[in-house]
Amino acid sequence: MRNTLSIARKELSVYFTTPLPYALFAVATVFTGFFLVGLIQKFQRLCQLAGQLGQYIDASFLNLTDFVILPCIQQSGLLAAIAAPFLSMRLIAEEKRQRTFELLMTAPVRSVELVIGKYVSGCLILALTVAATFIAPILLDRFSLGVQGSGVDWSTVRVAFAGLLLWTAAAMALGLFISALTDSQAVAAIISLLVFILLWVCGWVGQGSEGIVGTVLGYLSVPEHLEGFMKGIVRLQDVVYFSSLVVLGLFLSHRAVEGQRWV
Template sequence: MRNVWIIFRKELRSYFVSPIAYLLLTMFAVIFGFFFWNSLGYFVFMGMESQMRGQAFPMNLNEQLIRPLLSNASVIGLFFIPMITMRLFAEEKRTGTIELLTTSPIRDVEVIIGKWLAAVSLYAGMLLFTALNFAFLFKYGNPDWKPLAIGYLGLLLQAGGLLAIGTFISTLTRNQIIAGAATFGVCLLLWVLEWVSGYETATWARVLSYLSVINHFESFAKGVIDSKDAIFYVTVIFLGLFFTSRSMESLRWRS
């Protein structure tokens, strides 16, 4: 545990001594801020529209604003995840510091979990900025906080899985750009896989759409913890980290 903490701190620190953390935090905040402002504008417009028509449609913040926004956040996240994970192992391999880690009295698993947790923490920091936007809703409106909290849990779980995949890909190369590009490709693929379900219902299509990480976020966005979706994300996290440890092991046999 102590070793995980040592690696975690070192990793988080190195995010923040380089511009990367600030860049990611800013970009994510700006982009999500834009989505929020845009959706809020539309929400207000719809509200006025329905009043003018005299329809007393109850407008629901959770249903009509928070839920789509959370889904947006999950997609925006896909674009940022490669930038968080690409250097984790690739950089250590390039500069040779991986030799320090592997010859220190510390287990591979501890290194991997430390690094992955640092990546998850940075992503959590990015989500924290988006929470500022929602704070305004609580000031001026009366949304239900529980579905929102569950939505965030879903975002974290989903990112955890993708970050684990990114961590794994980062162990495969010593070039950050390659690690980043490959991770981005995989993230994108895991997002668009669910599109097949739009026109096809055969088993293969169902399998593909099951593999799509976005699909499993739906229930969280609705504010429901569906155990089968939670299990899916936990499985992805576990598999990603497991492959990372295999890859780190094979690093020794091959190099």
């Protein structure tokens, strides 16, 4: 436990002495800003349209949470898929390249402590990166205070955000494993990016295919499993999906680190 904390602490200090997390935070905030502005403009147009057609349709389904905040959080999931490789790539690959892996493997530390320490620190930075998205509900909450109270449905937003965090946790575990397989950060980043994007888009292919292939691809698809969270519903199958990815990633990372001894 102490070793895990020491390793996590060192990882965090190394992260923050490199410009990488700051660059990611900047990218995340800028993207969120663009999306937010775009979504608000779209929402505005919808509201105007609904106003003109007021007598024909019921405009009560138009609300900030469903039309602005949740899409914003959803896009943040893709942002996480793109940011995660940059954070996970160095975790173990860099140790091998710098020869510091020898230090860790000859210190009285268990591989599992090493893996968890690395994982926790990576998760923390990635969570901070996607937390930039949280500007959306906070801003809108401040500006949408009306007669009916806040325009933000916080309970839904919280669940959506929890779903997003689950996805970042899963991505980091898989990224850690891929980083443990190579001593090149670039290779680790490219392969992780490939895996995350595939996990993100395989559902689209799945929708087009028939039979078992379509079903399996659908099950593997990340957006499919985020969908429930984005509606404010916690479904057991989604929680199981993401936690299985975390467990699988950590287990494989541990195996890969242990396997270094057996070359």
